[in-house]
Amino acid sequence: MSGALPSVLLLAIVCAANPWGIMIAALLLEARRPGVVWAYVLAWVGSLSVGLALLVAGFGALVESGSKSASTATSVIEVLLGVALAAWGVQRIVENRRAPHSHEAAEEGELTTPGWMRAIENISYIPAFLLGVYSATWPTVIAAAGEIVRASVSTSQTVALCVIFVVVGSSTVVAVAAIGTFSDRSDELLARLRLWLTIHSRAVITALLLAVGTLLSVRGLSGLH
8 A cells, every 4th residue: 555655645636736626616605605515525525436436446357357458458548648638738838838918917917707707606506516527637536546456455455545535635625615614714715716726727737737647658658568
């Protein structure tokens, strides 16, 4: 377990740092609908839990089959996903350099609320739940499943690694929902959080794409040798 723990923990931190997930929770809270935000949080946590469990079981079955082609296929999937994410990150960097004025305007505070933000503020329970499923950081879930299966640990240690990933990966979304629901200073905190994410979310997402893409590519390539 000790060998897989650093990688799983790193992936969980990347999952928790997803600015889209945090931003959506903040937007739902600003609409004064705490019940809706908790439906979103429930979907986020449930998606990580169920998705990770299914992927670990699936990857584990492939490995236990003893087929070299199955193991190779798992590594190839990691490489392809990693390259795709890294390429997306590079594309975002290129787009940023071609259109620097919009980024500078955001840093100077000339912000306009995108249409998708206004739409999220008015959604109900079911759309919020579906949004939680959709916005969960799925690439990190896939990567974590690969790391856990590759570690070849006992069942109890596998469960422990899965729990660590889900708890840490959900921590930011749960924290935002809890602060917005129970804190007396939630309005001020949420306003600051929304402003920071509006300005910096593009850079954060690009960094996450590059980090996860590189990690998946390296781990997948190592599995092919």
